[in-house]
Amino acid sequence: MASGFSISFWSSDYAGGLGVLFGKLQQGVQENQQVLTIARMRADAEDLYGQQLGYIPAATDRITGGFQRDDGASVRKAYEGVRSEMQEASKNHRKISNNIRELVVSPFSRWCDEHAARVQGSQDDLQARIKLHDKQADAVRKFRSHYYNKCRLLEDLEEEDKLAFKDPDSAGTQSPKQKPVQLPTPTVKVSEPDDEEDEPQVEIGDEVYQLDQVKKILSHMLETIKLTETKVPILGTYHNVSTGTDIVEYIQKHMNASSVSYAERIGQDIVSNGYLRLVGNVGNAFANSSRMFYQWRPKAFQLTGIPEKKHPMSRSTTIMSNDGVDSPIGTVQEYLAGWNPLNNPYPNETPAEKLRREAREADERYKAAVRKLDTLRCNLEEAMMSHLKYMERCELDRLKAIKAVILDFSGAISNVIPSLQSTVDNMMLFQETVQPAGDLRYLLENYRTGQFIPRVQVYENYYNSVDGQTFGIDLEARAKADRKRVPIIVTTILTFLDTRYPDLEGDEARRGIWLVDVPLPATHHLRNHINNGGAIGNEVLEQYEIPIVASVLKLYLLELPDSLVSSHVYEIVKTIYSSDAASTATSRVAILQSTLGQLRLANIATLDALATHFARLIELTSADDDYITALCTALAPCVLRPKHESPLTLTEKFSFRLVRDLLEHKEPIFGELKRSAAAQKEREAKATVDQRPRAISTDESNRRAHMEERTRAIIANRSRASSPAPGPRAGGPSHRRERSSGGPETRFPVAPSTAAGGAGSPTVERKGNVRGSLEVPEGEGPVSSEKTNGSGEDKEISVAGEEKGGDVVKRDSLSRGVGRIARKAPGVRMSVGTEDRPVGVELVDRPMDD
Missing domain, CATH: 1.10.555.10 (Rho GTPase activation protein)
Incomplete structure (x- = not known):
């Protein structure tokens, strides 16, 4: 299976796979610092060691007497040799330190900084794109919810209009001139225990709760959710109020709501059942907002038995009073600033027309948001594909750089101190063991999160229409x-x-x-x-x-x-x-x-x-x-x-x-x-015919005469040939093979191979000896008789694929190849001699009529 960053670090939310990848890339940045720290500290150690070796001759010179007074002793030459070796060793170690700094520390330090900047830049760019994509996805969900709500309101209004203008039931009204209907004598029937009226149920979200369960839920909500009071300009102060955010937080924590949208749906059901109401705004919609306040209605307190805080609603001040901090004149001015009935762009608009317009506008906004999200998704995937390929090259270059650093590091030591050859050989062995491609493959095999499978956010039409969309549709x-x-x-x-x-x-x-x-x-x-x-x-x-x-x-x-x-x-x-x-x-x-x-x-x-x-x-x-x-x-x-x-x-x-x-x-x-699909369709069609109800005769007076007439007609038909015989083999006209009667509703459309004579050849009556359709005439090859649906005529097709007409020999496509099996459609009978062979059907991309 192909491998690479571009097809290995994808996830449904895009951020998951990238998080794993950039976690490993940031780990590589830290690894670079570790290698750099080793080189830097080795250079410092070599420099310090060289300095300490350089101090040895100076320290010995400070001691007066001794070897300075000895002019030709062999012991002095040995001393001077050891002293000079110390000075040479000091120079060599200082040179090693300089080589490590020049060949390893300085260039690799600059490269590490550039590599870290490249990784961080790619991560910041992709995170910004993902954030923009997720923000647009949230907007699409909100537009979709708004669009669906408008469509539901419109449907409710249309249903109310249908019920409002429906004709009264004829059974419920009675003309005063008609005689009263004699009602049956009433009887008393003792209801069975199973027929007792069920306890009322409340639907909240996807669950249906009994009344005692709703009581427990509401009691816990009133005890847990914070109840405050809020002031509404002009209207006054409302008590027993909770914010939409607090309610959604409770629903997610205690009612196992998997998402915010589902929590909002549960809150809307609580509002619809009369336990909450929206204050300070028009309507009764529920939303996850800290600025939207919902008051617990008396119905909730009556059901739970928790005492309700009842305070008379009081206005904070009058409109005319303009002294004091609580004067609402400024708020009223802001409230009435946007109210201008003279500039109404939709005058004389009925509620139904307004709802239709709002649903249409919400549909357009939702569709535009989906298109924008699709564009952002495509741009995000393009950027991810580009960055992933670039990061793969960067990671490979990093591993190669570490390989080169180890080589330069060993060279800086081996060129100066041959005595450390064993150490250098070990370091060379270490650098030989570094395999950049193998390390990259190990990263892919152990940290892959998924291959490139784009997740398309399609436009979901309320009426299940997929027009105008191709990609991402079922x-x-x-x-x-x-x-x-x-x-x-x-x-x-x-x-x-x-x-x-x-x-x-x-x-x-x-x-x-x-x-x-x-x-x-x-x-x-x-x-x-x-x-x-x-x-x-x-x-x-x-x-x-x-x-x-x-x-x-x-x-x-x-x-x-x-x-x-x-x-x-x-x-x-x-x-x-x-x-x-x-x-x-x-x-x-x-x-x-x-x-x-x-x-x-x-x-x-x-x-x-x-x-x-x-x-x-x-x-x-x-x-x-x-x-x-x-x-x-x-x-x-x-x-x-x-x-x-x-x-x-x-x-x-x-x-x-x-x-x-x-x-x-x-x-x-x-x-x-x-073949299985064709056989199944044929069995279903036969079962449908067998199960078709037979019409009930309404007149049995002439049944005997009809039966005798039908018997005479059958005897007369038997006296004629059962199927038209083909003309002479030398000059007889070719026959036409009709298409199978199986319509496009079959599981696999059937396209049987045409006969050698073509579709337009006329049929002729049988001449000469009369024979059945299953008989094989002498001197002829095997023939197949086919009964066309609905025409009442028998058509004969040469399975061998040859049919001579005049001097022209026409060959059927079925004769090509050896051992090819003739194909037949459901309802078409084909015979080769006296033995039926298994046949199949062809899958044809034909327009559907269903």
Whole structure:
């Protein structure tokens, strides 16, 4: 599996993977300082040692007498030799100190500072981008909540209008001229214990609580949450008030709210049930804000039994009084400053029209925020990709620099003191053991957090419309919107690449387009062009290089909410390749057929289209095993991904093995899937026909006459040929084979191969001897009789693939190759002699009518 910073430190929130990486990079900065400290302290030690050695001759000279008085003694020469050696040793150690400072400490110190600045700069830049992205993501969530609330209010208003203007029930009103309806005699029925009225329930969040449970929750909330009072201009002072922030904090801590939005939803339910109300603002919405105050209503105190603080509401002062600090004139002026009814841009607007306008405006704001978030996400991913590649080069350079420092350090010593050769040899051995590439690989293998899987924030239309969006949309939803079995973007790109392969020079270039490391900005440029409703076609794709087009298809598969082979079957695939039962290819293919059969139709069709494309590419370019391995490695995250990345899944290669099996055993896997789907559809259709209720006859007086007439008609039909006989083999006209009657509602559309005669040849009546459709005439090859749905005519097709008309011999495509099995559609009967052979269907990207 390919490795590198650019595909190894990604996480769903972007910050997690980067935190791990920059933690290791900052650790490298500290390691640089440790190496620098060793060199600096060794230089200081060598300098101090040299100075101490230089003090020895001076110290001996201060002693008077002694060897100075001895002129020719051998002992004096020995003394002077030892003394001179001390001076030479002092010079050598001082030279070692200078060499270490010049060759190691000074240059490496400057390089360490620059490296630390590069790492810190990249970290600060990416943190700023992530902060901006997260801020926009929070804004998108708020806009989405506001948009959904407006849509709910609009729906509630429309439902109220429908109920308000609904015609009175005819059963409830009675004309005064009609006779009164005789009501049945009332009876007294003792209700069973199970029929007793249930205790009232309260829905709060996703849970439904009984009244005693709500009492306990509210009692604890009133005892825990801080109750204060607040002054509202003009209106006065409110008691028993709590801020929205305090309430949300309590809900998250004691009611296990997983997020702030869910806590706000619980608070809104408490408000809707009449236990809280918003004061000082218009409306009754609940929000996590320290500036929004909510008063506990008497209903909450009555239910819990906690005494309520009741104080009459009093105005702080009158509007006319302008002396004193509490005068609200300034506040009233600010409150009325923005009120100008003459400048109302929407006069005579009804509440329904206002709600529709506000919902439409909220939708536009939400959609614009999603687009801005998508742009910020793309920019963040581009910056992350660039910084990750740059940091990888920086880390590799750091390891190489440490290797060079150790070499220079050993050289500074070995060039001066040969006596320390053993030490130098050991240091040389140490520097030889440093392997920069191996250390980098160790970092990747032990600290990876996830590969590049972008998380797309898509626009979620309230009415489940996916128009104008391509990337990040569920595959089946995109296929239904395109009215295709396979999304248009996949078929268009694969078709475009099929037409451009012949233009490339050599098989190496054709194979290489799927392995090129395309810069992410170039891929995003094409993505932004075809996303958000942009048209995709050859005229658009021709503007870009072929590797960019292939990279966009891989990016589309990576940005799917779920992998092409759903992550729900990841554990099943893992079990397949881990068990001994699937050790052989035959058993493994059978299990994979059963597993892939659980996927949705759009996923199976798209997977089949991709497998067909790559299998044909490998076959036509005669790709070797190394290329197949590299291709499967590149496609593995596009086809199957685990639901949650973990250090264990990062080292697993089950996705790679699945892709390789799909390419090597494409025909048996997908052929069996198509046959199983066709058989299942035929069984379902037959069951539907068998279960169809038979019409009940309303007149049995002439049943005997009708039965006799039907019997005569059957006898008359038996006297004629059951199917029109073909003309003479030498000059008979060709027959037309009709398309299967199975509509697009079938699981796999059926496209049977056409007969040799073409679709437009007329049928002729049988001449000569009359024979059944299952009989084989003498001197002819095996024939197949097909009953067309709804036409009542029998069509005959030569399975051998030949049908002579005049002097022209037409050959069916089924005759190509040896051992090819004839295909038949559901409801089409094909025979070869007297033996039926197993047949299959073709997966065709045909428009859907359902």
